[in-house]
Amino acid sequence: MIRVGIVGLGYMGRMHYRCWNGLLGAKVTAVCEANPKVLAAAGEPTKGNVGGAADHIDLDSLKVFSDLDALLAAREVDALSITLPTFLHADTTIKALEAGVHVLCEKPMALSVADCDRMVAAADRSGKTLQIGHCIRFWPEYEAARELIRGGTFGRPIAASFRRYSAMPSWSPDSWFADEQRSGGQPLDLHIHDTDYVHHLFGMPASVSSVADVPQSYIATQYRYPGGPAVVAESTWRMAGSFAFEMSFVIVLEGATILYDNNASPAFRVLASDGTSPDLRIPVSDGYAREVEHFSRIISGEPLQPVITPTDARETIRLVLAEKQSAREGRPVTL
Known part of the structure; x- marks a missing residue:
């Protein structure tokens, strides 16, 4: 069973939550969200330009963190979906990879090519999978x-x-x-x-x-x-x-x-x-569910050619x- 954490519980975090919960062999076990207003609204419907994000998240069934370092130190997860604002992608991804966690980071990868290069290097050093969510x-x-x-x-x-x-x-x-x-x-x-x-x-x-x-x-x-x-x-x-x-x-x-x-x-x-x-x-599906499934199969050890x-x-x-x-x-x- 792949233990999954979601970092950032906005619209895309809820989308990843729905996708992970639709997979056999994976379970969302933790979330990390620094904004208490976002956590307070977890039980309410969300907004976005495409349907499919989870309308309700039961936080009582999850380990809830407000700090990424605390989540990584707890060793509660094997993989993270990083669904934060773009300017946070590079540093958050690198920190997770260095902690030995696989990362599915939402697109865009980062704000600059230099930050992308840092992320690529961190993935290479860690031996963990880094996939960018180009759905x-x-x-x-x-x-x-x-x-x-x-x-x-x-x-x-x-x-x-x-x-x-x-x-x-x-x-x-x-x-x-x-x-x-x-x-x-x-x-x-x-x-x-x-x-x-x-x-x-x-x-x-x-x-x-x-x-x-x-x-x-x-x-x-x-x-x-x-x-x-x-x-x-x-x-x-x-x-x-x-x-x-x-x-x-x-x-x-x-x-x-x-x-x-x-x-x-x-x-x-x-x-x-x-x-x-x-x-x-x-297929009757969407790109979000299919990218999460692809990522889960790769980190489970299936010999797949990465789509990205x-x-x-x-x-x-x-x-x-x-x-x-x-x-x-x-x-x-x-x-």
Whole structure:
């Protein structure tokens, strides 16, 4: 039985709590939360832009800590889900790895490439698993699209566009999302989902060219791949509060078009040029549950190829920071 601790009991902490509790062979045994108001609200419904987070957490069944050092010293856990604000990811992850604990750290990995490098080095020294929670790599429809492309049945990719639209996050107790020094801003928090998927799907581009508003609450990027495909991604936190969250894509292949829109029915479609319909079986799940399951299987000793490595996540940070630089300076940035 894997004993799991969750560090940070906000919206994403509750999401990880739900995912871990859905697994056989794992049990959440401890939580660490420094904010007493967050702990007091553990029995109440939570807010977020995607459903699935636990509406109720029974703290009486868990060991509750307000200090990470105390949690690690108690040796109550084999693995941690770190679901803290981004600026705390690096130091918290390194401390946990050095204590001999496996770590699933929420995305983004960190605010800087230098902090990512410290995390990679700590994982290498410790011999423990570090996985960064890029859930879109595990999202069933995004995973299916990648498999269709890699399978080659419909030829090579010609073009791809990705969209991610949301109102400004309002569920954090101290509005840390709005503080770029703590969150990295919209590009590192929201846009990075599609940036990482572009990286996962097509590799690192030769360069990026981005446009954004002044606080970068909106950003659109062209990723240049010599010889193709043509790839763009757009995201924003500027939607009206009543707007339903959207994540969507259109991928054009030589012999088919793949479409996904989380608000559409059906959400996922493959339109083949010859009129045929591929036999698709999309799992009824989400990327959060699937990334937690993948992590649990790896730390249990299953010989799996990691879907994402710490170095992959580090490169995605480098890519998003290049996008931010491009938008800020009004010029393409070479990777």
